[in-house]
Amino acid sequence: xxxMGIAMQVVEIAAASVPAHIQSPRVEQVNLKxxxxxxVVPDSLRFCFEVIxxxxxxxxxxxxxxxxxxxxxxxxxxxxxxxxxxxxRCKECSSGSVEVISGRELDIISIEIAD
Amino acid sequence: MIYETELPKTVASRSSGMICAGVSVFxxxxxxxxxxxxxxxxxxxxxxxxxxxxxxxxxxxxxxxFVLNMMSSPGSGKTTLLEKTLVRIMPEIRCGVIVxxxxxxxxxxxxxxxxxxxxxxxxxxFGGDCHLAAHxxxxxxxxxxxxxxxxxxxxNIGNLVCPAEFDIGENGRTVVxxxxxxxxxxxxxxxxxxxxxxxxxxxxxxxxxLDFDMAAAEGFIHQVHPDMPIFQLSAKxxxxxxxxxxxxxxxxxxxxxxx
Numbered sequence: 071x072x073x074m075g076i077a078m079q080v081v082e083i084a085a086a087s088v089p090a091h092i093q094s095p096r097v098e099q100v101n102l103k104x105x106x107x108x109x110v111v112p113d114s115l116r117f118c119f120e121v122i123x124x125x126x127x128x129x130x131x132x133x134x135x136x137x138x139x140x141x142x143x144x145x146x147x148x149x150x151x152x153x154x155x156x157x158x159r160c161k162e163c164s165s166g167s168v169e170v171i172s173g174r175e176l177d178i179i180s181i182e183i184a185d
Numbered sequence: 186m187i188y189e190t191e192l193p194k195t196v197a198s199r200s201s202g203m204i205c206a207g208v209s210v211f212x213x214x215x216x217x218x219x220x221x222x223x224x225x226x227x228x229x230x231x232x233x234x235x236x237x238x239x240x241x242x243x244x245x246x247x248x249x250x251f252v253l254n255m256m257s258s259p260g261s262g263k264t265t266l267l268e269k270t271l272v273r274i275m276p277e278i279r280c281g282v283i284v285x286x287x288x289x290x291x292x293x294x295x296x297x298x299x300x301x302x303x304x305x306x307x308x309x310x311f312g313g314d315c316h317l318a319a320h321x322x323x324x325x326x327x328x329x330x331x332x333x334x335x336x337x338x339x340x341n342i343g344n345l346v347c348p349a350e351f352d353i354g355e356n357g358r359t360v361v362x363x364x365x366x367x368x369x370x371x372x373x374x375x376x377x378x379x380x381x382x383x384x385x386x387x388x389x390x391x392x393x394x395l396d397f398d399m400a401a402a403e404g405f406i407h408q409v410h411p412d413m414p415i416f417q418l419s420a421k422x423x424x425x426x427x428x429x430x431x432x433x434x435x436x437x438x439x440x441x442x443x444x
Contacts, residue, residue, distance in 0.1 A: 072315055072347035079230045087226050098221055102230070109346045109376050156375035157408050166411020170379070176230045176350075185220040 076110060076176070077118035081128055084181050088127065092183060097131045099182035105138040107173035112137070131181075140173030234351055237319035241326065241354025248331035250281075251440040252339065253433070254353055256377060257361035258370070259343030262387040264292045266361060266420040267340060271299035273430055278437055279333060283325045284340040285317040292340065304328050308342065316347035319354055336437050345374040357436050363388040364395060368402035371409045378409040383416065383432055390419040 080100065088095045100119075104110050112135045123129045140153040144160035145167040158168050229235060245252050257263050264284070271280055280301045284292045285308060293305035304325045308314040322339060329337065339355065341348040360381040362370055365388060371378040378384065384406050386399070403415055414432055418425030 072350060075314065075318070076230055079233060083226065083228055083230065083232075087224050089224065092222075107376050107379070109350050156372050158375075158379065159408065159411055166407070168411070178226050178228055178230055180223050180225045180227075182221040182223045185222050 073110060073114040074118045074122075077115055077122055080115075080119065080133075080178055081122055081126070083178050084128060084131075085126070087181060088183060095127045096184040097128045097181050098184050099132050099134055100128070101134045101136070101179040101181070103136045103138055103175045103177045103179055105140065105173040105175040107140050107170065108176045110176065136179075138172050138175045141171050142168045143171050145169055231351070234319045237323055238352035238354040241319055241323050242356075244323075244326070245331065245337070245354060245356070248334070249441065250331050250334045250337050251357065251437045252337045252353075252355040253436070254339045254341060254348070254355035254358045255361065256341045256345070256348045256358065256381070257343060257363075258345045258366060261343070261361045261363040261366065262420050263340050263343070263361050264295055266385065266387060266418075267296055267338060268299060269420050269423055269426060270430065270433065271296070271301050273426065274336075274434060275299065275301060278434060279335045281329045281334045281337045282340060283317075283322060283337065285321075285342045287315075287342065296340075302329055314347075315342055315344045316351050317341050317353055318351050322353040335441065336433075345370065345377045349374075349377040349380045356440055357382050359383045359385060361385045361387050362402070364391055364397040364399075364402075368398050369405055371402075371405040375409045378406055378413070381410070381413070383414045384410075385429060386415060386417045387420055389417050389425060390422045 080102065084097060084100050088097065104112070115135070116133050119133050123131060141150060142153050142158065143150045144163060144165050146165040147160060147163040149160060149162045150171070151161050153173070159166055160168060255263055255267070267282065274280065282296050282301055282303045283306060284296060284303060285306045286292060288307055288309050290305045293303045297303045306317060306321055306325050308317070317339065326337070339353060358381040360377055362384060364386060386402060392399070399417065406413060406415055416425065416429040416432065418429055
């Protein structure tokens with residue numbers, strides 16, 4: 071639902087990152103990292119990206135999305151583990167004091183431009 | 186070929202085609218285009234919103250106003266809860282409300298009867314957005330005399346997904362779930378229930394007519410967010426309003442004394 075706004079931000083950042091000296095650049099790949107806990111649907115994002123990149127240097131670029139797992143750390147016993155089914159209680163000591171250390175990412179890592 | 190730019194980086198290190206960022210190690214892709222130039226970026230996609238949110242937060246802190254972001258699915262009873270809340274805590278606590286909807290000013294009209302200043306944001310002007318972004322809140326806040334407010338409540342757009350993703354510069358977050366919605370919503374929308382600081386279970390006056398399992402609902406909330414305060418209430422009959430109002434007024438008082 072909010073993927074269009076996110077796609078627009080991706081395009082804005084990617085376009086601004088193309089080195090100025092490149093004549094008529096063509097971006098071939100855009101590499102993103104998206105955490106499982108961020109509410110982004112990759113297919114929706116790809117669709118929005120395709121729509122808004124028409125007639126821009128990003129037209130036809132492939133959106134590579136690396137999905138980052140939700141990793142938590144227990145503040146009480148220090149154990150780290152990957153959360154699969156939205157249970158945010160320590161798997162070892164059942165503490166509720168749990169810190170999410172990965173899984174909220176919504177980052178643009180890099181772009182690849184045709185030489 | 187790697188082209189280094191002057192942009193801030195979050196990528197930790199790079200070695201032979203692999204990026205190590207935080208805890209995950211991954212290959213960018215298996216086949217690299219011949220003659221492609223890679224430009225490292227390492228920026229947050231929502232950095233513009235985050236920057237607006239930071240500005241909002243500084244502005245609210247300078248004015249000494251506590252901002253509550255209230256979120257829920259459509260029809261959970263946020264507006265009724267706010268109507269009843271405003272009546273009980275004003276004028277001791279000076280309140281303002283920003284209310285977001287895709288269309289209509291119906292909610293603002295209802296809330297304005299409390300005497301609190303109310304600004305309606307309709308996101309159809311921004312493409313029918315499903316959430317309130319930080320710059321929209323910044324603009325809406327221009328219409329308030331923030332110095333003379335203790336509490337600014339943002340009634341976000343009814344949606345359990347997108348509003349959780351957008352920081353608006355708030356100081357506290359509450360999610361409202363009504364007992365007509367199903368006990369397992371917290372497990373289905375974990376991001377929202379993780380992000381919020383308290384949960385309201387609304388419409389408890391309907392419990393005799395429903396198969397809603399209150400213990401299961403609280404169990405799902407605490408599975409996603411252990412120890413989160415939960416307030417069972419009926420905004421309509423005003424049963425159970427006390428603990429919710431205590432929590433809210435304590436948040437405002439604590440933020441006031443922290444200054």
